[in-house]
Amino acid sequence: MTHPGSTSSTGADFLVLHALRCVGFTGLARVAAATGLSEPDVESELIDLAVAGHVSHTAGDFGGWGLTEAGRAADARRVADELDSAGTRASVVDAFERFLVLNPELLDLCTAWQLRPVDGMLTANDHTSPGYDARVLDRFVDFDRRAEVVCADLSRALPRFGRYRVRLANALARARAGELDYLTDSMESYHIVWFQLHEDLLATLDIPR
Amino acid sequence: MSWIRPLSPEVEEPVDVLGGKAYGLAVLQRLGLPVPAGFVIGTEACRAFLRQGRLPDGLDDELAAAVAQLEDATCRKLGGSPRPLAVSVRSGARESMPGMMTTVLNLGLGTTATSALAAETGDIRFALESRLEFVSSFAAATTDLDAQTIEAVVRQATGTEVADARTRLSVAIRAVEDAFAQRTGRPVPDDATEQLGMALAAVFSSWDTPRAKTYRELHAIPADLGTAVIVQAMVFGNRDDHSGSGVAFTRNPDTGEPTPFGEVLFRRQGDDVVSGRSSTRPLSKLADREPDVWASLLDAFDRVEKYHRDACYLEFTFEAGQLWLLQVRPGRFVGTAAVRLATDLVDEGVIARQEALLRVSPLHLQRVHTRRLAVDGADLLTRGLGACPGVAIGRVATTSDRAARMAADGPVILVRPETSPLDMHGIAAAAGIVTARGGPASHAAVVARAMGKPAVVGAANLTVTDDLVRAGGRTIPAGTVIAVDGTSGDVVMGSPRTTTTATDPHLHRLLGWADEVSGDTSVRPEPQRLAAAHAALLGR
Structure with a gap:
């Protein structure tokens, strides 16, 4: 199974383990979306990881897969090894700093998509003003052009980051095609993917939140 | 020059x-x-x-x-x-x-x-x-x-x-x-x-x-x-024990009540207040600690309100007991607060009824019916920024994993230092969200709004450790019932009374004036009653 943004050196088991680290407690579908692997492949990896004691499954309405303490530690080791062998820490740090400059703007945009000023009062954006929505969407597109540069640098430093570019572009394309929940609301929305990227950068550089 | x-x-x-x-x-x-x-x-x-x-x-x-x-x-x-x-x-x-x-x-x-x-x-x-x-x-x-x-x-x-x-x-x-x-x-x-x-x-x-x-x-x-x-x-809010800085509304911007509202930081410079980096004290503390500064501030409130004929927002610093003002602008009240302010200003003889009607946007009346905590008698635990309106009442959970587990047995309020993508399942399971850090555009706020969950972010002096939440000098264990008002930012103990402003006497009065102006007393939605008055007043 090949998937954008992965390389043969990044094993599927690590991709799945690390996806849980960045996505948090979740189900197969979201791990598949995060890794680009198929759901059966994800499940197979998760079962192996569970045998190794790195992940566990919880049943119930809010159930799913999550890392164990051992899994979190294993992920931290593999992330550190990966960064060491790539020898690209400086580039990742540089990209992270540029990410932090973009981050507040993305949050402004998400807020603007959710809340629309009406006679000076912010109210839930009911998407009844096409002009307003178009303005916000335009700014997302403009933002994405700048985000793309940072993502490209990250992918060069560590190829597994390439998956974020694919997911962000997909979210934006779907929003532009009229699926309004792909900016801030759906589980594969621009905002959620961006935040997983944030979590991933913190995990990769071992910076506490 | x-x-x-x-x-x-x-x-x-x-x-x-x-x-x-x-x-x-x-x-x-x-x-x-x-x-x-x-x-x-x-x-x-x-x-x-x-x-x-x-x-x-x-x-x-x-x-x-x-x-x-x-x-x-x-x-x-x-x-x-x-x-x-x-x-x-x-x-x-x-x-x-x-x-x-x-x-x-x-x-x-x-x-x-x-x-x-x-x-x-x-x-x-x-x-x-x-x-x-x-x-x-x-x-x-x-x-x-x-x-x-x-x-x-x-x-x-x-x-x-x-x-x-x-x-x-x-x-x-x-x-x-x-x-x-x-x-x-x-x-x-x-x-x-x-x-x-x-x-x-x-x-x-x-x-x-x-x-x-x-x-x-x-x-x-x-x-x-x-x-x-x-x-x-420069005036130095960090100069000595009789120095500090703050921001203030001349009236309460959530309710419109004629009570000064704001935050103060003792022995700190103004940027710390505005940035939200530090934990502030309620403005009323100033009255106890610096009565002279407080008296000067009240005098300033009076003068700026008279000038603007409106509630106002001010930024100030006091250095060694001397008050300095650094910014003023009209308060820009909306929703419930705008209704209360407009009717009070009529009673105070500051504006006429017609102007009161024009100061409230019909569109704002939709917000007036959001569920709110009744202010009287509530036991306040902490206060932050309301990030998503509505009221949620439930038991405190301090991690997302616990929130997801506890939600099976009834509503849960997720209380976190801040949230990250790792908290998505906890936010999804919770009825309401409280975070210690973050502003209206923080992750917690954005996600809470996406899911329509009442949320308070940037709650003052809130710390979360293991199974304990500390705020306002109190420590409460996970499982304690609290209530969250995502409009005012109040987080209170227990399950207090809630109101929607259908019973608001100020709104009732304002709409009475509106009907007099429009000459239409038929039964219709409140925004329409106010809009009809606007149309009559503006000759449209």
Whole structure:
């Protein structure tokens, strides 16, 4: 199974383990979306990881897969090894700093998509003003052009980051095609993917939140 | 002078030139209220800077003359000794763009001036603290380092030090200076004139950051206005135990009640209040601790309300027991608060009924029916920013894993220091969200709104450890029932009474006036009743 943004050196088991680290407690579908692997492949990896004691499954309405303490530690080791062998820490740090400059703007945009000023009062954006929505969407597109540069640098430093570019572009394309929940609301929305990227950068550089 | 105007009651230029902040300061001066001496560099200079990529010709000379005047007025010397002058350099565009633009505080505090300030006040800690604020805000303004990164630099440098305050401050200053030098290949300039030129250029440039552009685009603010820059003699909220800073509304902006509302930080500079970096105290604490400052502030409230014929927002600092006002603007109340304010102002004889009707937007009446906590008798645990309206009542869960588990047995309130993507399942399972950190655009706020969950972010003095939540001097265990009001930002103990404002007597009165004006007493939705009155009043 090949998937954008992965390389043969990044094993599927690590991709799945690390996806849980960045996505948090979740189900197969979201791990598949995060890794680009198929759901059966994800499940197979998760079962192996569970045998190794790195992940566990919880049943119930809010159930799913999550890392164990051992899994979190294993992920931290593999992330550190990966960064060491790539020898690209400086580039990742540089990209992270540029990410932090973009981050507040993305949050402004998400807020603007959710809340629309009406006679000076912010109210839930009911998407009844096409002009307003178009303005916000335009700014997302403009933002994405700048985000793309940072993502490209990250992918060069560590190829597994390439998956974020694919997911962000997909979210934006779907929003532009009229699926309004792909900016801030759906589980594969621009905002959620961006935040997983944030979590991933913190995990990769071992910076506490 | 052509680029620069003194900050004075006589200044005649319009708000387009002076910017909203300086215009408001001139109003305060006209009302006889205390405003630190200073001058304004008009928006024309910003536009020229953005066109040419450098400070316009002639500005240097005008700046030198304006600084000399300020030095005369204050009997101090910018960056000098033995009586050093420090100034604030603040942006102020015609339309306010909160949090978008740059501010530099304590400019002029080079090494000599810092020593002089220590000698003059006999307080080296105060002088070093002020110098640290200068180098931090200067680095944030003139390099690509942001405030968070600079705070991290300071934390890292001082984290393991157990030394006295003076050593810690010196270490922190050096760390920020080093970070600046690393970025720019040069030290933080010690010369005050050079500092001022760089700060000016930085404030002008901040008009065109991508984030500011986005903000203007979204709020339909013209892109070519430019910002004015206000340079004022510094007043030090961190000077001594009788100093501090705060922000205030003359009335409660959530409910419209005629009770002053705001936050104060003792022994701190104003930027700390606005940035939300520090835990503030309720404004009422000022009445107990500094009765004279409080009395002056109440007097100011009275005068600015009379002038604006409206509730107002103010920023202030007090230094050694003396109050100074740094900003004023109308309060811009909306929803329930606008209704209460409008009817109260009629009762106070400030505005007529017709004007009261016009001050409330029919569209705002939709918000009036959001569920709210009844204010009376609620046992307040903490207060933050309401990030998603509505009321949620449930048991406290301190991690997302626990929230997901506990949700099977009834509603849960997720209480976290802040949220990350790792909390998605907890937020999904919870009925309401409370975070200690973050503002209206934080992750928690964005996600809570996406899911329509009542949320309070940036709750004051809230800490979460293991299974315990500490706030307002109390410690409560996970599982305790609390209630969250995502409009007012209140977090209260137990399951208090809630209201929707259907029973609001003020709304009832206002709509009665509306029907009189429109002559239509048929039964229809409230926004329509008010809209009909607007139409009649405006002759449409």
